[in-house]
Amino acid sequence: xxxxxxxMEYIEEFDHNLIEGHEYDGIKELDNPPPxxxxxxxxxxxxxxVAYGAYYFWLGMGDLQVAEYEKAVAEAQMxxxxxxxxxxxxxxxxxLFTDEADINAGAQLFATKTCTTCHGMHGEGNAIGPNLSDxxxxxxxxxxxxxxxxxxxxxxxxxxPFKGQLSEKQMVQVLSYVLLKIQKSNPENAKAPQGEKLxxxxxxxxxxxxxxxxxxxx
Amino acid sequence: xxxEKFYYDNKIVKLFALATILWGIVGMLxxxxxxxxxxxxxxxxxxxxxxxxxxxxxxxxxxxxAFVGNAIFTGVYYSMQxxxxxxxxxxxxxxxxxxxxxxxIVLAAVSFVYGxxxxxxxxxxxxxxxxxxxxxxxxxxxNMIGTMIKRREQHIYVAIWFYVASFVAVAILHxxxxxxxxxxxxxxxxxxxxxxxxxxxxxxxxxxVAFFLTTPFLGLMYYFMPKAxxxxxxxYRLSILHFWALIFIYMWAGxxxxxxxxxxxxxxxLGTTFSIMLIAPSWGGMINGLLTLRxxxxxxxxxxxxxxxxxxxxxxGMATFEGPMLSLKNINALSHFTDWTIAHVHIxxxxxxxxLTFGMLYWLIPRIYNTKLHSEKSANAxxxxxxxxxxxxxxxxxxxxxxxxxxxxxxxxxxxxxxxxFLETVTQILPMYMTRVIGGTLxxxxxxxxxxxxxxxxxxxxxxxxxxxxAPALEKLQSARMAGETGHRWLERKxxxxxxxxxxxxxxxxxxxxxxxxxxxxxxxxxxxxxxYSPLELEGRDIYVREGCYTCHSQMVRPFRSETERYGExxxxxxxxxxxxxxxxxxxxxxxxxxxxVKGGKMYKNAAWHYNHFMNPQSMxxxxxxxxxxxxxxxxxxxxxxxxxxxxxxxxxxxxxxGYENQAKDDLIKQANEISAELKASGIDLAADKExxxxxxxxxxxxxxxxxxxxxxxxxK
Numbered sequence: 001x002x003x004x005x006x007x008m009e010y011i012e013e014f015d016h017n018l019i020e021g022h023e024y025d026g027i028k029e030l031d032n033p034p035p036x037x038x039x040x041x042x043x044x045x046x047x048x049x050v051a052y053g054a055y056y057f058w059l060g061m062g063d064l065q066v067a068e069y070e071k072a073v074a075e076a077q078m079x080x081x082x083x084x085x086x087x088x089x090x091x092x093x094x095x096l097f098t099d100e101a102d103i104n105a106g107a108q109l110f111a112t113k114t115c116t117t118c119h120g121m122h123g124e125g126n127a128i129g130p131n132l133s134d135x136x137x138x139x140x141x142x143x144x145x146x147x148x149x150x151x152x153x154x155x156x157x158x159x160x161p162f163k164g165q166l167s168e169k170q171m172v173q174v175l176s177y178v179l180l181k182i183q184k185s186n187p188e189n190a191k192a193p194q195g196e197k198l199x200x201x202x203x204x205x206x207x208x209x210x211x212x213x214x215x216x217x218x
Numbered sequence: 219x220x221x222e223k224f225y226y227d228n229k230i231v232k233l234f235a236l237a238t239i240l241w242g243i244v245g246m247l248x249x250x251x252x253x254x255x256x257x258x259x260x261x262x263x264x265x266x267x268x269x270x271x272x273x274x275x276x277x278x279x280x281x282x283x284a285f286v287g288n289a290i291f292t293g294v295y296y297s298m299q300x301x302x303x304x305x306x307x308x309x310x311x312x313x314x315x316x317x318x319x320x321x322x323i324v325l326a327a328v329s330f331v332y333g334x335x336x337x338x339x340x341x342x343x344x345x346x347x348x349x350x351x352x353x354x355x356x357x358x359x360x361n362m363i364g365t366m367i368k369r370r371e372q373h374i375y376v377a378i379w380f381y382v383a384s385f386v387a388v389a390i391l392h393x394x395x396x397x398x399x400x401x402x403x404x405x406x407x408x409x410x411x412x413x414x415x416x417x418x419x420x421x422x423x424x425x426x427v428a429f430f431l432t433t434p435f436l437g438l439m440y441y442f443m444p445k446a447x448x449x450x451x452x453x454y455r456l457s458i459l460h461f462w463a464l465i466f467i468y469m470w471a472g473x474x475x476x477x478x479x480x481x482x483x484x485x486x487x488l489g490t491t492f493s494i495m496l497i498a499p500s501w502g503g504m505i506n507g508l509l510t511l512r513x514x515x516x517x518x519x520x521x522x523x524x525x526x527x528x529x530x531x532x533x534x535g536m537a538t539f540e541g542p543m544l545s546l547k548n549i550n551a552l553s554h555f556t557d558w559t560i561a562h563v564h565i566x567x568x569x570x571x572x573x574l575t576f577g578m579l580y581w582l583i584p585r586i587y588n589t590k591l592h593s594e595k596s597a598n599a600x601x602x603x604x605x606x607x608x609x610x611x612x613x614x615x616x617x618x619x620x621x622x623x624x625x626x627x628x629x630x631x632x633x634x635x636x637x638x639x640f641l642e643t644v645t646q647i648l649p650m651y652m653t654r655v656i657g658g659t660l661x662x663x664x665x666x667x668x669x670x671x672x673x674x675x676x677x678x679x680x681x682x683x684x685x686x687x688x689a690p691a692l693e694k695l696q697s698a699r700m701a702g703e704t705g706h707r708w709l710e711r712k713x714x715x716x717x718x719x720x721x722x723x724x725x726x727x728x729x730x731x732x733x734x735x736x737x738x739x740x741x742x743x744x745x746x747x748x749x750x751y752s753p754l755e756l757e758g759r760d761i762y763v764r765e766g767c768y769t770c771h772s773q774m775v776r777p778f779r780s781e782t783e784r785y786g787e788x789x790x791x792x793x794x795x796x797x798x799x800x801x802x803x804x805x806x807x808x809x810x811x812x813x814x815x816v817k818g819g820k821m822y823k824n825a826a827w828h829y830n831h832f833m834n835p836q837s838m839x840x841x842x843x844x845x846x847x848x849x850x851x852x853x854x855x856x857x858x859x860x861x862x863x864x865x866x867x868x869x870x871x872x873x874x875x876x877g878y879e880n881q882a883k884d885d886l887i888k889q890a891n892e893i894s895a896e897l898k899a900s901g902i903d904l905a906a907d908k909e910x911x912x913x914x915x916x917x918x919x920x921x922x923x924x925x926x927x928x929x930x931x932x933x934x935k
Contacts, residue, residue, distance in 0.1 A: 022373075025301050025303075025375075025441075027441070027444045027450070028444075028450035029450055029451045029457075030451060030454065031453075031455070032453040032455070032509075034502065035456075038456075039498070042497075045497055045498060052490065052491050057484065057487065065483065069779070069782075073782075076629075076633055079633060080633045083633070113638070113639065117827075117837075117838045127830060127900050127902060128826045152818075153818055155819075158822065158823060158826070158827060161818060164634060164635060164784070164820060166638075167634055
């Protein structure tokens with residue numbers, strides 16, 4: 001005899017509702033109807049399904065995912081255009097920041113926006129990216145040229161384009177930090193020079209304009 | 219009526235119960251390990267056999283198939299004999315089922331650790347084990363149907379309807395999803411490519427949840443809950459309605475795993491709408507369970523078993539409401555690829571499956587050992603500690619998910635991503651990952667307490683291996699419907715017809731979705747510039763699969779501005795036509811990699827970066843939680859199956875020219891030398907025959923083919 005056998009004990013109100021002949025290993029079943037609210041929920045969900053199909057497909061009222069995406073992009077572009085009018089950055093005439101606040105902001109960006117992973121903690125360069133402190137340049141050393149490098153990247157060399165990651169102002173802040181602080185800083189573990197000797201960036205003297213492209217690399 | 223004497227087989231129940239406890243503890247321990255790895259990457263142990271990518275499938279499979287699987291079999295073998303008033307059809311089949319299943323579990327654990335995987339979630343096992351699973355599953359089915367045929371009970375109870383449906387559906391799903399062409403004993407390529415593979419996989423993946431984690435457990439609920447509460451089932455009519463609605467509708471909902479992805483939108487819409495229509499049928503089960511307790515709520519206060527069952531059923535109700543909500547496009551836009559999904563499945567897994575299993579074991583073990591539970595107090599403590607554990611597990615993950623998805627999508631006033639560096643959004647949620655480990659530890663502790671409690675119960679009692687029972691023989695009724703007999707009542711005494719009807723019900727949904735996607739060409743618009751993988755890229759891809767990179771990195775850019783700004787052009791159906799298997803992933807612990815090969819794209823990194831990053835991710839991305847993959851630089855690429863790989867791919871429709879298999883090795887070496895030279899130029903000495911070279915080649919292939927058309931598009935603007 002199993003010590004765990006309990007007798008089924010029923011509360012009165014259930015008894016009249018039991019279905020005759022429905023007993024399985026002592027489990028009985030009641031003849032309650034499915035709750036009305038649950039059935040209603042089901043019918044509502046079916047109506048929702050049909051309406052969903054109609055909205056997106058048969059009536060074509062809702063945007064499918066590509067249309068939705070294109071609208072979002074167009075809207076963002078409109079907003080950007082409205083803003084750009086006011087930003088005042090002329091890509092052909094980049095003027096570096098010389099004030100402490102902006103240069104510090106640039107240093108902050110340099111440290112946090114992944115610049116350091118390829119150019120080293122202090123711009124000394126590493127296995128991936130070139131030294132930024134020396135006189136040798138692969139893609140020119142003028143603010144205008146370097147702005148393009150930061151903005152659009154150098155795909156063939158692995159330089160990431162930062163146009164979606166930094167605002168134009170931020171790009172100039174980073175550039176200011178690199179050209180005014182990292183240049184000539186003579187950091188430890190500096191990587192061997194790459195590119196052409198164009199000289200240090202100097203805000204006073206016009207740097208040598210170069211017409212060569214980026215073929216001067218090893 | 220003359221009573222026949224027969225014996226229930228309790229020994230097989232005992233074996234399955236012991237396996238449930240053992241694998242439950244193992245599975246949870248692995249879960250705890252991988253949860254810790256996300257919080258503290260050092261827990262990857264810098265060892266290739268214990269990385270997150272390899273252990274995550276071990277955790278999911280151990281919990282689903284080893285823990286929950288054995289729990290199902292425990293309950294099915296116990297309840298079925300009693301509900302049908304007979305011993306199981308064949309003791310031999312029962313034994314083959316038990317030992318076969320345990321062997322599969324052990325082989326699975328070993329193969330995941332060794333990176334032998336097809337990378338399709340919850341179906342990662344390679345073809346020889348897949349065949350074993352199919353055989354053991356059919357053995358289980360024959361045993362089940364045989365038992366129904368030799369029954370002494372005229373009608374089949376609702377619990378068994380659910381068992382039958384589970385058997386039938388899992389058989390179809392497993393076979394349908396696992397069809398592959400072997401390359402070697404340990405490697406195969408699925409026959410489906412890209413979009414088709416994704417659709418078939420999530421038809422499987424979703425319904426593994428449905429027919430492995432849900433319907434068998436509803437069956438268990440219908441037996442063990444009324445038993446434990448001593449109350450009749452609330453509504454027979456409700457059980458009919460929700461049973462058929464559930465098994466029919468479930469099979470359609472798979473595409474909700476692929477919303478806003480490169481899947482034809484009619485299929486996505488079916489996924490959404492059928493998920494919504496699942497709410498009421500799912501709740502039917504919950505309601506029938508909870509209302510069965512009417513008049514027994516005073517018992518719930520005292521009994522740990524009933525408490526476990528009530529929370530199980532309530533968790534089921536919550537998860538089956540949350541699931542459909544996550545299937546709505548606007549919610550899925552936020553939730554997909556985040557920890558929301560992880561939290562959601564753990565409400566189901568820990569709450570519904572775990573708690574019902576615990577309740578069942580506490581109820582059943584004393585019965586087959588003819589004794590009382592060793593400590594009711596410990597069982598109650600288990601209940602509270604597990605409930606707290608579940609809360610501490612899930613709440614931080616929901617929080618992590620909301621935080622991260624909002625960071626992913628936030629733009630600055632200038633229209634730039636507020637957090638363009640993916641890593642920022644990861645380090646932000648690390649505290650939540652740590653809290654989650656505490657929750658998991660509590661839940662695990664509860665399971666250990668149960669193991670001790672049950673062990674003591676077993677030593678106190680004595681197993682009744684063969685339990686004597688009596689019942690009259692089955693009365694032969696006319697085959698046709700009798701006067702006054704409802705159609706369903708008739709079907710309940712026709713197990714074979716019943717099985718056939720469930721087969722039809724579960725077959726329709728998958729067929730309607732999958733067949734058109736495979737057969738109708740227009741569903742996958744081709745892109746001319748997309749070319750097959752080069753031999754080196756193909757080998758690199760196989761390593762990507764081996765390491766389980768897909769467990770953390772998606773390859774699916776969804777059409778949202780926040781994603782295209784971060785990763786590049788959104789993914790198109792035609793890009794994946796040569797992907798056997800697809801690698802879209804389901805969770806982004808790291809960034810999406812679909813555009814990792816687009817030169818000049820936001821995700822492109824050069825070979826030197828990848829080398830340094832694999833050797834030590836933290837050196838390139840301080841704070842990264844990715845494990846080191848130093849063995850890529852040590853291990854020589856195994857190209858011994860290259861020829862066969864090319865042949866199999868061609869067989870599957872990848873247009874490698876006739877005879878290319880003979881040229882493949884030369885091409886591979888040539889490309890490997892180029893990458894080796896590129897690394898050399900950056901001062902990195904790495905022989906061309908290392909695995910690292912192949913992985914870099916593969917990463918540089920991702921998205922490369924469509925980037926050219928993208929460039930022309932951009933210049934036209």
